[in-house]
Each structure stands twice: as structure tokens, then as C-alpha cells.
Amino acid sequence: MRYSGFRVIAEALTGHRGWKPMWRDPAPQPDYDYIIIGGGGHGLATAYYLAKEFGQARIAVLEKGWLGGGNVGRNTTIIRSNYLLDGNEPFYEFSLKLWEGLEQDFNYNAMVSQRGIINLIHTDAQRDAFTRRGNGMILHGAGAEMLDREQVRALYPWLNFDNARFPIKGALMQRRGGTVRHDAVAWGYARGADSRGVDLIQNCEVTGMRIENGRIRGVETTRGFIGAKKVGVAVAGSSGRVLAHAGMRLPIESHVLQAFVSEGLKPLIDGVMTFGAGHFYVSQSDKGGLVFGGDIDGYNSYAQRGNLPVIEDVAEGGMALMPAIGRVRLLRTWGGIMDMSMDGSPIIDRTPVDGLYFNGGWCYGGFKATPASGWSFAHLLARDEPHPTARAFRFDRFLKGRMIDEKGQGAQPNLH
Amino acid sequence: MRLTCPLCGPRDRREFYYYGAADYLNRPAGGDPAEWDAYLHLRDNPAGQTRDLWYHETGCAQWLLVTRDTVTHSISDVALVAAGGASGGGIAAKVKPEGSA
Numbered sequence: 001m002r003y004s005g006f007r008v009i010a011e012a013l014t015g016h017r018g019w020k021p022m023w024r025d026p027a028p029q030p031d032y033d034y035i036i037i038g039g040g041g042h043g044l045a046t047a048y049y050l051a052k053e054f055g056q057a058r059i060a061v062l063e064k065g066w067l068g069g070g071n072v073g074r075n076t077t078i079i080r081s082n083y084l085l086d087g088n089e090p091f092y093e094f095s096l097k098l099w100e101g102l103e104q105d106f107n108y109n110a111m112v113s114q115r116g117i118i119n120l121i122h123t124d125a126q127r128d129a130f131t132r133r134g135n136g137m138i139l140h141g142a143g144a145e146m147l148d149r150e151q152v153r154a155l156y157p158w159l160n161f162d163n164a165r166f167p168i169k170g171a172l173m174q175r176r177g178g179t180v181r182h183d184a185v186a187w188g189y190a191r192g193a194d195s196r197g198v199d200l201i202q203n204c205e206v207t208g209m210r211i212e213n214g215r216i217r218g219v220e221t222t223r224g225f226i227g228a229k230k231v232g233v234a235v236a237g238s239s240g241r242v243l244a245h246a247g248m249r250l251p252i253e254s255h256v257l258q259a260f261v262s263e264g265l266k267p268l269i270d271g272v273m274t275f276g277a278g279h280f281y282v283s284q285s286d287k288g289g290l291v292f293g294g295d296i297d298g299y300n301s302y303a304q305r306g307n308l309p310v311i312e313d314v315a316e317g318g319m320a321l322m323p324a325i326g327r328v329r330l331l332r333t334w335g336g337i338m339d340m341s342m343d344g345s346p347i348i349d350r351t352p353v354d355g356l357y358f359n360g361g362w363c364y365g366g367f368k369a370t371p372a373s374g375w376s377f378a379h380l381l382a383r384d385e386p387h388p389t390a391r392a393f394r395f396d397r398f399l400k401g402r403m404i405d406e407k408g409q410g411a412q413p414n415l416h
Numbered sequence: 417m418r419l420t421c422p423l424c425g426p427r428d429r430r431e432f433y434y435y436g437a438a439d440y441l442n443r444p445a446g447g448d449p450a451e452w453d454a455y456l457h458l459r460d461n462p463a464g465q466t467r468d469l470w471y472h473e474t475g476c477a478q479w480l481l482v483t484r485d486t487v488t489h490s491i492s493d494v495a496l497v498a499a500g501g502a503s504g505g506g507i508a509a510k511v512k513p514e515g516s517a
Contacts, residue, residue, distance in 0.1 A: 240461035249458040253436070254486070299434040299470075302463040302486045307417050309430045342457045399453040411456050414434060 003107055022187060023067075023194035028201050031227030032060045034381060035219060037206050037242060038235035039063025041072035041182070041367065042359055044189035044200075045374020046234055046381070048106065051196035053375065054382035059198045060228075062221060064205035068186025071237055074304075074336035075367040076259050076291050078272050078283065080117045080177035081142045084133045087392030087404035088345060093142045094389045095372030096176060102371060108188030110180050111286070117177030117272040118147065118155070120321075121170040126277070130172040137174065147171040156269065158324050166277045166320065177272060179283055185370060209245040209356070216246075216355040232357045232381050234373075237337035238302075239360035246353050250360070251342040251398050253413040255296045256335045257364045258306040260314060262328045264288030273321075280317030289331060292318060296338060296364065298414045305335045338364050344416030345404035348376050348386065348393040357381055358395075363416055417489060422496050423476040431474045438467040438481055441497070463487055469497065 001007070001020055011018050034050060036043045039061045050056045063069075079099050081092035103110050121127045127146075134144035148170045153161060161168045194200055201223070208220035209231070218227035235242050240250050265288050274281040282292035294314035297306045311333060318325055341347065341361035346369065348359050359377045362369060376387035386393070392404055398411070409415040417429040437459050444451040460466075463486055470480045483493035 238463075240459070241463050249454070249460060251457040251459070253459055253461050254463070300437070300461065300466060300468060300486050301489065303489055307429060307489075309428075398457040399449060412436065414436070 003109075022191040023200055026199045026201065028060065028062075028204065028221070028223055028226050029199065031218065032199070033058040033229050034060070035226060035228040035231045036061045037219065037231065037233045038070075039067045039190070039200060039202065040070045040234065040236075041068070041186050041189065041370040042236065042362075042373045042377070043232075043234035044068075044186055044193055045370050046232060046359070046377040047198045047200075047374075048189045048193040048196070049375045049378035050382060051193060051198055054378050056378075056382050057197060059193075060226065061193065061198060061200050062204045062206060062219070062226070063200070063202045064222075066202050067190050067200060068183055071336045071338075071366060072186045072370070073183050074259065074334060075182055076281070076283070076293050077179045077182045077285075077367065078117065078177070078281075079112075079180055079368040080174055080272070081140075081368075082117065082119065082133065082137055082144065082172065082174045082177065083406060084136050085404055085406055088406065089136055089140045089142065091372055091376070091389040091393075092369065093137075093140050094375075095369050096142065098371030098375065099180065099368075100176070102185075102188070106188045106192040108184060108191060110184040110188050112178070112180045114176050114178040115271045115283075116173060116175045117274070118152065118171035118173045119274045119276060120152070120168055121172065122166040122168060122277050127170060134172050143174060143176055145173045145175070147173050155271070156273070158322065160321060160323055163320055166275075179272060179285075180367075182367060189374070206242060206245065209353075211246060211353055211356075214352075214354055216353055219245075228355075230355045230357065230381055232359060232377055234359040234377060236339040236360045236362045236366055239339050239358070243351070243358065246351065246356055248351060251347075251395070252339045252361050253300050254302055255298070255338050255340045255414060256301040256303060256306045257293065257296045257338050258310055258314070258333055258335045259291070259293045260311075260333045261285070261331050262290040262292075262325070263331050265290065265328065275317060275321045278317035278320050280314060280321060282318065282322075290325065290328065296340065296414060297335075302337055303335070304337060306333075338362070340413035340416060342398055342411040342413060343403035343405040344407055344409065344413075346373070346393050347395055348373065348380060348390045349395045350380070350384075351395070417491075419470065419480070419482060419491060420494050421472050421475055421478070421480065422494060422499075423478060424472065427472070427475055431472060432480075433471040433473040435469040435471060435479075437461075438469055440469055441481075465492075
């Protein structure tokens with residue numbers, strides 16, 4: 001069924017009796033050409049592009065819970081391509097271009113809203129760094145503008161411009177950045193994949209991998225053995241657990257990142273704002289809640305909840321930037337598990353096991369990457385070579401000293 | 417979250433700096449790049465019991481070997497690295513956290 005404004009009107013006039021479930025609920029077949037482990041944003045996008053752009057068939061997505069029940073529904077919904085390094089920026093710009101055409105491409109309203117993102121500047125050194133980053137963005141066609149203090153004030157006059165520690169001096173703006181309704185991304189990709197014959201198999205946890213003579217033969221699951229010619233793993237947050245089935249240790253630690261939403265307010269912030277110096281970022285949802293977050297909790301964790309000190313720290317960051325929110329009540333907090341890699345950048349690569357491919361290490365930046373991650377992973381799976389924008393995301397970059405370390409923190413995941 | 421420091425008693429998580437997996441105590445003796453790559457970059461990253469290094473930054477300034485559960489956040493043991501850690505046995509000489517800056 002194709003969705004359109006006409007369809008909505010037609011269904012409204014006929015009692016909404018024509019809507020169908022958006023995807024089937026198939027039982028697993030004995031074997032597939034491709035198995036994608038992980039029914040989140042990246043796994044579903046991979047299956048969608050494998051079928052649609054690379055013409056592949058006999059594809060299954062295995063999801064241990066329900067589709068989109070993990071990090072794709074837990075993030076703070078921001079899209080942007082404001083990276084500095086050559087290994088990253090072309091990839092994220094590719095992703096942003098895919099976001100721009102996504103809703104037409106998969107015929108689903110994902111509420112892609114290019115409302116602009118600003119990174120606040122407080123010092124001359126920061127202005128130099130952001131100018132350099134902005135120039136890098138412009139070189140890769142992503143677009144960037146430097147705003148001065150008065151231009152920021154015109155956008156958000158109620159910010160604390162004269163904070164003694166972090167006075168606001170300007171900002172780096174990417175107008176094409178924004179937000180997307182994250183659940184709809186998972187649903188749109190799921191529907192698009194299903195309609196192209198992909199089996200989306202839920203409640204199907206991978207419990208082992210069958211590897212013979214260095215080649216993957218299939219996976220053991222809670223719903224029995226499923227054979228496959230190629231297996232792609234896209235389970236960021238649980239990468240270490242799944243790849244342990246193949247005897248691999250990864251350059252990744254799992255950390256918990258918390259996110260927050262306030263009670264609904266009248267329109268206050270029409271874009272996305274990051275206060276890097278205070279470890280705080282914020283946007284406002286269409287329902288009116290302030291959606292914000294800060295740092296990861298800092299210690300390895302698989303619990304999808306964090307601790308109070310980080311909540312306090314994030315609240316302090318928010319108050320330093322926007323004293324006006326002092327009496328706003330917090331509605332919800334939650335946590336998601338991040339694949340924190342050793343250099344803060346992702347991995348999309350083959351593994352030492354023939355036919356087994358890996359996509360992970362997204363740190364806390366995986367959501368914006370969803371379309372390009374799916375496309376690039378599908379490219380790697382179908383053609384056995386990396387997508388041109390994802391060539392740097394290799395496992396061996398650590399051994400070879402080719403880290404993609406945007407923050408220059410070194411091999412300590414909790415600092416990225 | 418609270419850690420019970422062997423010297424200071426139960427203290428708030430904010431007093432401690434988290435460094436990483438206890439793998440850092442097993443520094444390679446030789447110069448094999450693959451061994452160093454594994455030491456610096458590869459992790460077991462278990463869901464469940466783990467051992468990692470914490471520094472009592474605003475307390476006794478001791479490195480601690482903490483045994484805890486990454487799924488429940490429960491802490492089962494905190495020992496001084498300098499005293500050999502929970503498992504005992506002369507690891508003190510290896511604990512100087514080079515490259516920890």
C-alpha cells in the first residue's frame with residue numbers, strides 16, 4: 001500500500017477500514033543469502049538498501065526483541081554532518097543527503113525537519129577550532145556558517161550570554177542539520193524492506209554462530225538454526241556480546257548514555273543547540289518537551305539506565321546555558337547502551353571470518369548515520385568492498401595508527 | 417552508585433575516576449605490535465561480571481581494582497591495586513598507568 005495525502009482522506013471517508021499492518025510477521029526459513037543481526041535503525045536500513053539499491057534477495061533481519069526497540073528509539077533524534085576529519089565528514093554528508101530524500105524514497109513520514117544546528121563558541125580558541133571545522137564542512141559540500149554573538153542573540157535572546165565562565169561569543173551553524181522522528185525511521189525502513197520481500201523476524205535472539213573452516217554457515221537462534229551465505233552484524237551497544245560468538249574481541253566498550261525530556265512547553269527552541277563546553281545539548285520536540293542530554297556515565301555498563309551524578313551534571317549544564325528553564329520539570333530520563341570505540345569513530349568492515357561482516361562502534365552518534373550506515377553496509381555485503389565514503393572505518397586502523405579521533409582523546413572510550 | 421574504598425570506606429561515585437578494564441594491568445613485556453594493539457585496544461567488554469580500574473581521585477588517591485556487574489551495577493569487591501588487587505599476587509609492579517593521561 002502506498003501512503004499519500006489522498007489515501008489518508010480516502011480512509012477517513014471510509015472508516016479507516018483499509019489500513020493494513022505495515023509488515024508481515026514471518027517464521028524464519030531454513031536459510032537465506034543474507035542475515036542481518038539486529039532490527040534497529042542500522043540493521044533495517046541495511047536490509048532495505050540491500051534489497052532496493054543492490055538488488056539482493058533472500059534477506060532476513062533477526063531481532064531479539066521488537067523492531068526499533070533499542071537505540072533507534074532511545075536517541076535524541078539529531079541529524080547533522082558537522083564533522084572535521086576526512087575519514088568521517090564525507091560519510092556523514094552522504095548520510096545527510098540521504099536524510100533529505102528519505103521520506104520520498106521509502107514513502108513514509110519520518111518528520112525530517114532541517115531546523116538548523118548550532119555549536120556555541122565561548123573563546124577565541126574555540127572560534128578558531130570551529131572555523132577550521134566549518135571550512136572542512138564547506139570543502140565537503142556540507143555547508144557551514146559562523147554566527148557572531150548578535151546573530152546567536154537574534155535566534156535565542158534568552159540564553160545566558162554573560163555567563164562568567166562560558167560567555168557566548170558566537171556559534172557554528174549548519175542550517176541543514178535538524179531532527180527526525182526516530183521511531184518512524186525504524187518503521188519506514190522496516191516497511192520498505194518488508195515490501196521488498198525481506199523477512200523481519202522478531203523475538204529471535206542469536207545465541208551462537210556456526211563457523212566451519214573459517215567461513216560462516218549460519219547462526220543459532222532462539223528459534224533454531226538459520227543458514228546464511230553472509231551474515232551482517234548491526235547491534236551497536238551489544239556488539240561485544242554478539243561477536244563473542246565468533247571468538248572476537250573488539251576495540252569497543254559498552255557505556256550507558258542518558259537522555260532527558262522535560263514537560264511540554266510553548267515554542268522556545270526552534271533548532272538544535274550544543275553547549276560543548278558545558279557538556280549539554282538540547283532541542284525541542286514537536287510536542288513541546290525539551291529533549292536534552294550530556295555526557296556518558298563513564299564506566300562500562302549494559303544497564304539501560306544511568307546514575308544520578310550525570311543527571312545533576314546535565315542539569316547544571318542546562319542551567320548554565322538557559323537559566324529560564326530553572327522551574328521546568330523533568331518528565332522522563334532513560335539510558336541507552338553505546339558501542340564506545342577506541343577513537344570515537346565507527347567500524348564498517350569484514351571480520352576474520354569469511355562471510356561475517358560488522359557494523360558498530362557508533363558511540364553516541366549512530367542515529368544521524370543510519371541511512372549512510374545502512375547503505376554502506378549493504379554495499380560491503382553485496383559487493384565485498386567498502387563504500388567510497390566508509391573506507392576509513394576499518395578494524396585495523398588501530399593497529400596501523402590510522403585512528404579517526406575527532407576529539408583527540410586517544411584510546412580511552414569513555415572520553416570520546 | 418557507591419564504591420567502598422578499602423582505605424576510605426563507602427564513598428560516592430563522584431569521588432572516583434574510571435579508567436578502564438583491568439586488562440591495563442597486563443602490559444606486554446615485548447615489542448610485538450599485535451600484542452600492543454590487543455593490550456591498548458581490544459576488550460572483552462562482558463555483560464555481567466567485570467574487573468576494572470578506578471582511581472580514588474578526591475579521596476586517598478589510590479588505584480582500585482573493582483569487581484562489579486555491568487548489567488546490575490552491583491559491586492562485589494573493591495581492592496587496592498598496590499596491595500595486589502583482589503586476586504593477589506604481585507601485580508603492583510605493573511600498575512603504573514603509562515599513557516593514562
